[in-house]
Amino acid sequence: MGKTGKRSLLGKLTGIVLLVIAAVILTFIVYLAVVSVDHPPEDVDLSVLEMERSQYGDHLYMAGNNWLRKSESGLWECYLEGEAFERGVAFGKLTRELLYYQESVFVDQIRELVPSDFYLKILKYFIAFFNRNLEQHITDEYRHEIYGTSQSCDPAFDFIGSRYQRQLNYHSAHDIGHALADFNLIGCTSFSVWDDKSSDSSLIIGRNFDFYMGDRFSENKIVCFMNPASGYKFMMVTWADMIGVVSGMNEKGLTVTINAARSAVPIRSSTPVTLVTREILQYAATISEAFDIAKKREMFVSESIMVGSSGDGLTAVIEKSPDTCVIVYPESHQIISTNHFQSAVFANDERNVTNIIGSDSYARYQRVQELLGRTGALDVQSAVHLLRDRQGPGDRNVGMGNQLAINQLIAHHSVVFKPDSLLVWISVPPYQLDRFVAYDLKKIFSADTGQINLDRELYLPERTIPADTFLFTKDYHDYLVFRNMTNELNRYRQEKDALPPSFQDVYIQLNPEYYRTYANLGDYYRKLGQHDPAGKFYSQALTKVLPGLDEKQRIAELAAKMRKK
Numbered sequence: 001m002g003k004t005g006k007r008s009l010l011g012k013l014t015g016i017v018l019l020v021i022a023a024v025i026l027t028f029i030v031y032l033a034v035v036s037v038d039h040p041p042e043d044v045d046l047s048v049l050e051m052e053r054s055q056y057g058d059h060l061y062m063a064g065n066n067w068l069r070k071s072e073s074g075l076w077e078c079y080l081e082g083e084a085f086e087r088g089v090a091f092g093k094l095t096r097e098l099l100y101y102q103e104s105v106f107v108d109q110i111r112e113l114v115p116s117d118f119y120l121k122i123l124k125y126f127i128a129f130f131n132r133n134l135e136q137h138i139t140d141e142y143r144h145e146i147y148g149t150s151q152s153c154d155p156a157f158d159f160i161g162s163r164y165q166r167q168l169n170y171h172s173a174h175d176i177g178h179a180l181a182d183f184n185l186i187g188c189t190s191f192s193v194w195d196d197k198s199s200d201s202s203l204i205i206g207r208n209f210d211f212y213m214g215d216r217f218s219e220n221k222i223v224c225f226m227n228p229a230s231g232y233k234f235m236m237v238t239w240a241d242m243i244g245v246v247s248g249m250n251e252k253g254l255t256v257t258i259n260a261a262r263s264a265v266p267i268r269s270s271t272p273v274t275l276v277t278r279e280i281l282q283y284a285a286t287i288s289e290a291f292d293i294a295k296k297r298e299m300f301v302s303e304s305i306m307v308g309s310s311g312d313g314l315t316a317v318i319e320k321s322p323d324t325c326v327i328v329y330p331e332s333h334q335i336i337s338t339n340h341f342q343s344a345v346f347a348n349d350e351r352n353v354t355n356i357i358g359s360d361s362y363a364r365y366q367r368v369q370e371l372l373g374r375t376g377a378l379d380v381q382s383a384v385h386l387l388r389d390r391q392g393p394g395d396r397n398v399g400m401g402n403q404l405a406i407n408q409l410i411a412h413h414s415v416v417f418k419p420d421s422l423l424v425w426i427s428v429p430p431y432q433l434d435r436f437v438a439y440d441l442k443k444i445f446s447a448d449t450g451q452i453n454l455d456r457e458l459y460l461p462e463r464t465i466p467a468d469t470f471l472f473t474k475d476y477h478d479y480l481v482f483r484n485m486t487n488e489l490n491r492y493r494q495e496k497d498a499l500p501p502s503f504q505d506v507y508i509q510l511n512p513e514y515y516r517t518y519a520n521l522g523d524y525y526r527k528l529g530q531h532d533p534a535g536k537f538y539s540q541a542l543t544k545v546l547p548g549l550d551e552k553q554r555i556a557e558l559a560a561k562m563r564k565k
Contacts, residue, residue, distance in 0.1 A: 039135065040147050040164045044085040049151060051086075053093045060454060066090035068222075069454055073428045073437050076220060077458055081227035084141045088148020088243070098220050098240035100154045105216045106170070107157060134168055137271040137298060141230075142278065145243050146171070153241075171244055171272040175301045187339060187360060187403050188259045190306045191368050191386070192315035195333040199379040205308040205315060205417040206383040207257040208432060209237070209246055212410040221413055223426060225444055231282035233445045237413050237426060244274020245281050251445045252285040253310025253419035259337045261302035261319070262355035270300040270322070277305060285309075287316050287327070294318045295325045302351075304337045310419035319343050334372055338365045360403040360547035367393045367406055380425060383416045384436050384465045392545055399514025400479045403547040407432060409479065425465060433471040438463035482510040486520060493524045515544035519555055526562065535562030 053063045059070035066087075068078045078094065080087045092099060135143060146167045153163035160166055190207040198204050217239075225235050236248035249255040256277045276297045284290040290307045300322055308315040317328040319341045326345045328335075339361035346352045356362045370393060371386050372378070378386075389406045392398035401409050414432035416425040422441035428434040437459040444452065452458065470476050485507050492499055504521060511517045522537035538559035546552045 040150075041085075041140065041144050044144055044147065048086050048089050048148070051089060051093060053096075061094050063090045063093045066094060067452075067454065068094035071437070071457060071459065073435065073457075073459065075426065075428060075437070076222040078222050078224045079227070079452065080224065081229075083229045084144035085148040087226070087228065088145035089151055090148075091145075091240075091243070092149040092152030095222070095240040096152045098222075099149075099152055100156075101220065102217075102240045103154065103157055103166075103170075105214065106173075107160070109213060109217075132269075134172055134269045137269065138168070138171075138275060139279070142243065142275050143168075149241060149243065167241060170241055171274060172269050175269075175272050175274075175299075187364065187408055188257075189364050189368060189387075189406050190257050190259055190337040191334065191372065191383075192306065192308055193334045193372065193378045193383075194314055197333040197372070197377060199377040199382075202418060202420040203253075203308055203310060203313065203315065204378055204380065204383055205255050205257070205306070205419070206387050206415070207247060207306070208387050208406065208408075208414045209257075209412045210408055210410050211246070211412050218412040218429065221426075221429070223439065225441075226282075227445075228282060232285065234281045235424065235439070235441055235444075236278075236281065237415060242274070243278065244272060245278040246274055247413065247415045248277075248281045249308075249417050249419060249422070249424055249441065250281050250285075251422070251441065253308075253422060254281065254284055254286070254290065255306075255308040255315075255417045255419055256281050256290070257306045257337075257415070259304040259306065259339055261304055261321070261339055261341055262351050262359070263301040263321075264351070268300060270298040273299055273301060273303045273305075276320075280305070280307070285311060287312050287314075291318055291325075291327050294320055298322070302341070304339075304341065306335070306337050308417060308419050317342070319346060321346075336365055336368045336372075338362070338368070340365070358548050358550035363393050363404050363547070364406060367391070367404070370394075371406075380416050380418065381465060384414075384425065384432070387414050387416070387432050388468050388470070390470070396545055397513045398545040398547075399511050399517065400475070400482070401511070401516070402514055402545065404545060423463070425463070430471075433468045433476070435467050436465035438465075478510045482507070482517075485510065489520055489524055493527045496528055499524070513544060515541045515546050515551075515555075517541075518544070522555075522558065522562075526558070531562045531565035535559050538562060 051063050055061050061068045066080050070076050080090055147164050150163040150167040187210045192205040194203040195201050222238050224238050227233050232250040234248055234250035236245045247257050280290045280293050287307050287309045302321040305318040315335050317337050319326050326343045328343045340355045341352045375382050392404040398404045409431055411431045414427040425436040425438045427436050439459055518537045518541035522534045525534035538555050541555050
């Protein structure tokens with residue numbers, strides 16, 4: 001065959017290969033488009049959508065017997081009742097403005113990571129593919145409720161997906177965030193005491209929910225009181241669009257809080273953990289009933305679910321991974337949960353062992369243990385004091401914001417439960433530093449349907465825990481300045497701009513014991529290609545208290561790399 005014939009054959013083969021590739025790509029795009037189409041529930045009474053919202057004053061909204069109001073504390077309070085779709089519709093209508101704000105905050109976070117509209121569209125289809133079977137893992141009740149809420153979503157965000165599809169995906173996004181625990185997005189701490197460990201022998205549960213998506217994400221916390229048509233009445237701390245539970249207590253005195261454990265990045269979706277805990281709160285009265293619910297639901301991340309029970313008189317921790325579910329009962333009258341598993345089943349689990357050695361989780365566990373041993377019998381005031389602790393193990397100064405601290409100054413909310421008396425204390429922003437206001441769930445749950453007096457505050461002023469004095473100190477002011485300067489430093493790094501005179505010295509003085517102060521400066525100089533100062537600051541970071549072996553090794557490697565340059 002001559003050269004011309006060979007070129008002709010090669011051209012034909014190339015054309016066929018290109019056609020095959022194009023066909024595969026087209027097929028994949030069509031498939032993604034198909035799986036991205038949502039399939040909302042059809043068996044709903046759409047007449048509920050005619051429910052109208054009325055506004056009274058600046059911060060009180062009514063929709064049927066459902067209402068939303070803003071307390072003088074700054075917390076939003078919400079009451080919802082009825083069947084699932086009705087509850088969802090009411091939640092969406094009442095929180096319409098908050099729903100828009102929450103979604104805009106979330107989208108802004110995405111845009112910071114993915115500024116290109118083209119790649120945002122690709123991301124949309126990827127998420128649709130990843131969550132293509134999500135609906136199969138969510139009960140009809142919660143699909144109906146999410147569908148109801150989605151009716152009030154703003155069309156401005158339709159480029160992400162349909163309203164219903166977005167709401168489903170936002171619930172799974174919470175799990176994906178938990179799966180990224182390796183990247184220090186979270187570091188929750190929970191504990192419980194009772195009998196001789198409690199000042200009045202009653203059950204006390206405290207928890208910090210340290211899921212950080214930026215300060216704006218936590219600006220509009222909602223204390224939601226739910227009166228569902230089936231199951232138990234319950235309260236939860238949530239935000240607009242979230243029907244799942246991260247912290248809550250039901251009328252039987254059963255509480256749930258969640259703490260992420262280290263997980264592999266999931267490759268497919270299952271039941272979002274917050275919907276598992278929602279089901280527990282709504283349908284369980286005992287720890288064994290909670291465990292039965294947890295066992296039957298498949299999850300795609302690893303999670304510790306702390307369950308306190310007035311009926312059982314104790315607290316236990318359910319440890320659930322994608323393929324294992326066990327329960328940890330206490331050996332004494334206290335139990336602690338941070339971000340690693342404690343049961344014998346996971347004792348030799350490679351990921352869990354690596355987490356204990358490499359992360360800050362075990363050190364925080366030890367710090368809680370240390371403080372509980374020192375405090376003696378705990379009451380609500382001392383429980384709040386423990387949740388506000390900013391030191392490392394052994395009372396070491398680890399700098400403000402260190403992951404080793406129980407109070408990392410990032411908390412979305414902090415809560416203390418007393419299940420026997422159905423009392424709950426919830427932190428007022430910022431973080432867990434301002435007041436903790438108390439709600440009596442006996443009074444709220446026993447009120448006639450929707451007939452709570454909204455002309456006065458729902459929380460109990462006489463039971464308020466005062467603000468932490470740290471809130472009014474120069475150290476706290478310095479920390480706020482430090483955080484602002486950290487954002488500025490990140491901008492200088494990205495744009496490769498020179499730091500203003502004295503910036504570096506002021507930055508160090510504001511938070512001198514925090515290892516990230518020096519690591520951040522190291523990152524800045526490394527980005528500019530200035531290896532000597534980068535190595536110097538990485539080495540300084542290593543002289544401070546670091547949150548685990550993983551971070552120590554990472555910074556040590558960077559320091560060594562800079563020395564070789």
